[in-house]
Amino acid sequence: MYVFWILEKSRISPHHFNGCLALTCNASILLLQNRSETPMSERPSLGDNWVRKDIAKWLQNQSVNPRATFIVALLWVGVLISMHWLLPTRTVEARVISPVLFKFREMVGKAPRLNPSIKIFGLDDVTVSQIRKSELTLAQWATVMEALDSKHPRAIVVDALFSITDAEKEPGGFEAVERLRAIKTPIYTGAYASPNPIFGRFELTLNGPKYQLEHYIQNQGPMPISRDEQLELLKVADSRTQFTYGPHISMWNAFNKAGHILYGDDEGSFMPFLRLKDGKTLPHVMLMPFEDIHFQQDRLSINGGIISPARDGSVPINFSARSTYDKNVKPLIQLLGEKYRSRALQSVEENDFVYLMPMFFTGNTDFKPSPIGLIPGAYSHLAVLNSILQKSGLHYYEIEPILVVAFAAAIAYLGWWMSPATLVLTLIGSSLLWILGCLWGFAYQGAIFPYLLPQLSMAGVGVSLLLQRIYITDRKARMIRSALEGIVNPEALRMLQRNPEKLSLDARERVITVMFIDIVGFSLIVENQLPRVAFEGLQQLIEDLSHTIHRHGGIVNKTLGDGLLCFFGYSLEDNKETSNHAAEALKAAAEIQRSNLPRILASVAQHDPVFPLRIGINTAAVFMGNLGVGERLDITVIGNGVNFAKRLESACLPHSVLVGPTTFELIRGKTEFGSCARRFISIKHREDMVEAWEFDPLSAEPELRKKAEEIYEATTSTQRLERRWEVQSNEEEQIIVQTSHGLAKLVNHSVQGLEFKLPTLVARGTQIEINLDSVDGTLHRQLAKQGLQKIRVEVRWVQAEEKSYLHGVRFLDLEPRQTELITDMLCQFGLKIAGESPVAS
Numbered sequence: 001m002y003v004f005w006i007l008e009k010s011r012i013s014p015h016h017f018n019g020c021l022a023l024t025c026n027a028s029i030l031l032l033q034n035r036s037e038t039p040m041s042e043r044p045s046l047g048d049n050w051v052r053k054d055i056a057k058w059l060q061n062q063s064v065n066p067r068a069t070f071i072v073a074l075l076w077v078g079v080l081i082s083m084h085w086l087l088p089t090r091t092v093e094a095r096v097i098s099p100v101l102f103k104f105r106e107m108v109g110k111a112p113r114l115n116p117s118i119k120i121f122g123l124d125d126v127t128v129s130q131i132r133k134s135e136l137t138l139a140q141w142a143t144v145m146e147a148l149d150s151k152h153p154r155a156i157v158v159d160a161l162f163s164i165t166d167a168e169k170e171p172g173g174f175e176a177v178e179r180l181r182a183i184k185t186p187i188y189t190g191a192y193a194s195p196n197p198i199f200g201r202f203e204l205t206l207n208g209p210k211y212q213l214e215h216y217i218q219n220q221g222p223m224p225i226s227r228d229e230q231l232e233l234l235k236v237a238d239s240r241t242q243f244t245y246g247p248h249i250s251m252w253n254a255f256n257k258a259g260h261i262l263y264g265d266d267e268g269s270f271m272p273f274l275r276l277k278d279g280k281t282l283p284h285v286m287l288m289p290f291e292d293i294h295f296q297q298d299r300l301s302i303n304g305g306i307i308s309p310a311r312d313g314s315v316p317i318n319f320s321a322r323s324t325y326d327k328n329v330k331p332l333i334q335l336l337g338e339k340y341r342s343r344a345l346q347s348v349e350e351n352d353f354v355y356l357m358p359m360f361f362t363g364n365t366d367f368k369p370s371p372i373g374l375i376p377g378a379y380s381h382l383a384v385l386n387s388i389l390q391k392s393g394l395h396y397y398e399i400e401p402i403l404v405v406a407f408a409a410a411i412a413y414l415g416w417w418m419s420p421a422t423l424v425l426t427l428i429g430s431s432l433l434w435i436l437g438c439l440w441g442f443a444y445q446g447a448i449f450p451y452l453l454p455q456l457s458m459a460g461v462g463v464s465l466l467l468q469r470i471y472i473t474d475r476k477a478r479m480i481r482s483a484l485e486g487i488v489n490p491e492a493l494r495m496l497q498r499n500p501e502k503l504s505l506d507a508r509e510r511v512i513t514v515m516f517i518d519i520v521g522f523s524l525i526v527e528n529q530l531p532r533v534a535f536e537g538l539q540q541l542i543e544d545l546s547h548t549i550h551r552h553g554g555i556v557n558k559t560l561g562d563g564l565l566c567f568f569g570y571s572l573e574d575n576k577e578t579s580n581h582a583a584e585a586l587k588a589a590a591e592i593q594r595s596n597l598p599r600i601l602a603s604v605a606q607h608d609p610v611f612p613l614r615i616g617i618n619t620a621a622v623f624m625g626n627l628g629v630g631e632r633l634d635i636t637v638i639g640n641g642v643n644f645a646k647r648l649e650s651a652c653l654p655h656s657v658l659v660g661p662t663t664f665e666l667i668r669g670k671t672e673f674g675s676c677a678r679r680f681i682s683i684k685h686r687e688d689m690v691e692a693w694e695f696d697p698l699s700a701e702p703e704l705r706k707k708a709e710e711i712y713e714a715t716t717s718t719q720r721l722e723r724r725w726e727v728q729s730n731e732e733e734q735i736i737v738q739t740s741h742g743l744a745k746l747v748n749h750s751v752q753g754l755e756f757k758l759p760t761l762v763a764r765g766t767q768i769e770i771n772l773d774s775v776d777g778t779l780h781r782q783l784a785k786q787g788l789q790k791i792r793v794e795v796r797w798v799q800a801e802e803k804s805y806l807h808g809v810r811f812l813d814l815e816p817r818q819t820e821l822i823t824d825m826l827c828q829f830g831l832k833i834a835g836e837s838p839v840a841s
């Protein structure tokens with residue numbers, strides 16, 4: 001919007017800029033889109049496997065891609081430098097920026113004052129009303145000049161062409177010309193250059209050294225180039241194809257010192273010289289009174305001051321405040337009438353410069369736009385004369401390409417590593433600093449720095465990189481949110497989204513406490529439930545469990561369908577290990593089991609599924625890192641300690657917490673976790689049983705626990721059923737089950753397994769070998785003949801019953817024929833049919 005406001009104020013069609021700016025913006029957007037649409041793993045910038053290897057570095061790196069930064073900066077530099085050479089950017093600045101500069105300088109009181117040697121007279125409304133004409137005759141001009149000549153001023157400058165004033169056709173014209181010729185003070189009049197010859201006019205004859213361009217080259221000894229080459233290198237406006245016109249031919253004898261009064265192409269500028277054909281030049285009318293004018297390389301020395309023309313030969317005009325000119329213009333009638341003449345001449349002193357402005361009355365004033373507003377055109381020439389006398393010329397520094405490159409490079413470097421917020425503040429601060437620098441340079445040093453393109457360079461590169469930075473930041477935030485939402489607590493997630501560099505994904509060994517949570521018999525529970533109801537219940541349960549884990553400083557590493565893998569002892573947002581993680585894990589587990597009990601009881605009344613839980617906890621050294629592929633983050637813990645925690649969970653009783661020996665040692669002596677009992681569980685690939693400790697968070701509420709177990713059994717009793725046989729209570733016919741954990745009493749059996757009582761608890765999932773025998777030993781001998789003297793089984797469930805534990809086991813590695821044979825032999829020893837019972841889960 002700011003750019004188009006500038007274009008509107010400058011009265012230049014925005015179509016001049018649309019192509020360049022659209023190209024830059026579209027290219028920047030395409031660059032960002034290409035980088036966003038192309039999978040990172042397929043980008044060749046840092047290798048095809050860049051993401052898989054360095055996704056952690058990408059997240060932690062605060063800088064943007066250096067190649068994209070360079071391309072964006074280079075693109076803007078190319079477009080803006082092209083605009084510098086092809087579009088009228090100086091015209092825009094002259095119409096929009098320059099008024100601000102002049103207004104600021106006037107506010108701080110640094111506007112130049114009018115040189116006291118300049119005296120101004122104008123053909124104003126007072127004069128017109130007195131002479132009753134809008135123009136002076138030659139005789140009247142002669143009277144004015146003679147009056148001024150009596151004061152011996154240095155020069156009289158008339159802002160008039162006299163191109164249509166014919167001495168032959170005006171009464172007393174020749175006499176007036178002769179009077180003008182007799183005036184000793186040099187009189188300078190206006191001239192102009194026309195691109196086409198004017199019919200009926202005579203082209204101005206330019207004789208004398210001041211009309212030779214070579215006259216203004218100062219001899220500086222031997223030069224490496226020829227004089228003609230020096231002339232071509234001078235910064236002079238090219239008018240070699242134009243025709244020069246000035247006073248009418250009948251006036252040449254009187255007005256033979258003419259200088260052009262054309263305005264510059266830009267508002268508020270003028271052309272010191274026009275390059276004409278045949279090596280001639282037409283100086284500006286205000287340069288004509290001065291003799292010490294010469295070029296010093298690319299600068300122009302006038303009256304001891306220095307003027308720096310632009311590459312097109314123009315020079316900015318150093319205007320004073322308009323009020324400075326208005327209050328110093330005196331009516332020309334004061335020089336025409338004898339009544340006021342002597343008084344008016346008192347202000348004119350020897351060596352003064354007298355400036356006469358015809359056509360200065362209302363309705364005929366030649367108003368021109370300028371940096372100080374709409375002013376009479378004569379004020380522009382007056383400002384040129386004042387600048388020369390005051391040695392207060394403005395200097396236009398044509399360093400746009402340098403500034404464009406410098407600003408683009410600086411902002412590109414800052415935008416490469418700065419955060420979006422810091423970059424925004426930097427852009428605002430840099431823009432304000434540049435504005436203040438331009439204002440200060442103009443007000444106090446008379447320097448005009450190019451503003452628009454350097455500012456566009458700064459803003460364009462900065463905004464492009466800001467968009468890229470915002471996109472990358474948003475992409476990192478979305479990636480982190482996708483990977484960690486629900487895994488860490490919301491506050492930690494927001495912190496990591498704001499500071500993704502704090503997330504460490506390097507695989508390394510860490511000592512943490514691992515927790516597995518599982519729903520007991522989930523498949524049995526949901527068989528008679530609507531999928532939607534089961535899913536919603538599971539979803540709410542996992543959400544509640546996650547909140548509890550987060551409150552105790554844990555991280556929900558994985559959702560395992562009907563369970564969770566969590567760990568304690570490491571803070572992702574701080575990238576550091578935490579202490580007391582074993583105790584916090586057990587506190588969280590105890591809270592989960594206690595809070596789950598009333599949930600189970602409430603589910604019965606609402607006919608919702610019940611979810612008994614078992615939890616395994618182990619503290620060990622594990623490897624933690626990212627196992628995700630491509631752009632997917634998957635922070636995972638692996639190691640024997642994790643596997644052991646899973647085994648503890650599998651061996652745990654419902655509503656309990658089973659912890660490993662390392663965890664138990666860390667929390668030994670703490671009584672807030674409830675009663676605990678020593679257990680032994682089997683581990684895959686290990687022959688010896690492993691010690692574990694089972695905590696019962698519900699030990700203080702045994703009746704509620706029992707009721708929850710009954711509810712669970714009731715909700716699963718309608719599930720898959722199988723035929724079972726119950727053992728006779730007669731001790732003589734009792735079946736003996738020999739195990740490595742002692743003798744057990746068989747309760748019932750089926751084709752798939754057995755139920756027996758043991759005085760000790762064998763953890764769920766433990767595989768053991770048993771011997772079946774009768775009191776007289778007959779059963780064992782018969783089974784041995786069939787190769788079944790040792791029967792391998794797996795404990796599928798355990799239930800406490802008074803002072804013993806009821807175990808449900810499944811046969812392992814047996815063929816259907818062998819299981820049928822065992823069933824037949826057991827039935828021969830007086831077993832009675834118990835009916836149908838649920839399959840052991």
